[in-house]
Amino acid sequence: MPIKKGEKYIQILDAAVKEFAENGYHRTQVARIAKEAGVADGTIYLYFESKEDILVSLFTEKMGDFVDKLKQKLANVNGFREELRTLITHHLEVLGANPAQAMVTQIELRQIDPWINQGISGPLKSYFKVIEEVIRSGQDEGLVCKSLDVRLARKMLFGALDEVVTCWVMTDKKYELVSLADPIFEILESAFCKNK
């Protein structure tokens, strides 16, 4: 029964993001995380069940935040177009501002492991739900074709954003990720909206 909170908990999590981003999940030893966090190896196991648990906690922690903040922003905005723009911008802003975190969520988390996926699917699904709601609201407004398969559209939208972020992470991050928000918005808008 690890204590999933407190100062050390955060320290370890932060150290883990850094190490995972730098060396990849499988290549970073727990001992390295401990060193980076300034705690003893054993201390980690007071806060986490296992190495995998660190990875999962990392994701759920960050993803929970991500979705919460997005929902707040969406509440202050009206109409499908602005919602879509907000969604895209948020995605790029947050990941653009946290390259290490982006690295972890984009790459390290992708390894299939029934256990890891279980831990991840919750928060990720809630993000998917938000995306689908935005698209559906576009349909209600009459801007998006009613016959559009919302699920499929969500997958494509998410996939598109995801790949853009992945490319950015994998290269040297020379450009500002957010600067792509506008062109992406243009493309996705015309993808979903009926031709006027």
Add this chain to the structure above:
Amino acid sequence: MPIKKGEKYIQILDAAVKEFAENGYHRTQVARIAKEAGVADGTIYLYFESKEDILVSLFTEKMGDFVDKLKQKLANVNGFREELRTLITHHLEVLGANPAQAMVTQIELRQIDPWINQGISGPLKSYFKVIEEVIRSGQDEGLVCKSLDVRLARKMLFGALDEVVTCWVMTDKKYELVSLADPIFEILESAFCKNK
């Protein structure tokens, strides 16, 4: 200097796809691959440098094929719309027909490892080039806005397809992947084409 060809080479590769798809790269032992392939553990090292080398070879081998076949199909087709449709269909058809391979390329390959990425980037880049050429041909035809950022469009197109395949792989593969070709085509076409 492993011999990168021959019957056993293929056998090992096939066994590896199966095992990686089933258990994931890190969870499959070389010994399992050997057993599945019907060869001795040591034999693997006559054909491959290392376990990683198996993964990379797998990808380059399959991806080379993938791009070659796609190019052939594209040569027999005229006009941006049909090219785009061909591209999408090919992507879904090939991965839909080889779930295990899809699993490996979609998931297992994503783990960052400078070495692995190096091995992968070649064949993947050649696929990207094909995609970009198709989009550019659409611009030449006047169907796609000249101001569209081809690179960005490629990333989004690839990401969209990729995510659709990933979702399919992760679930129980209940539906035919190719059946999504039409709706995806509709969406991507209107994403890129000027409103008529």
Add this chain to the structure above:
DNA sequence: CAGTTATGAATGACCATTCACTCTTATATC
């Protein structure tokens, strides 16, 4: 019988996890 190909038991490196111990802080007793 030389050369090539294949074998699989043995090796050794690696690293997540544990646990016997220390250090700190809080509470109780006189």
Add this chain to the structure above:
DNA sequence: GATATAAGAGTGAATGGTCATTCATAACTG
């Protein structure tokens, strides 16, 4: 207020299991 007792948090060296890889040996082949 001084001392004793207990609990919790933290430590890091030692453990043990897991494989990738090697290599001495065998089995083909021409």
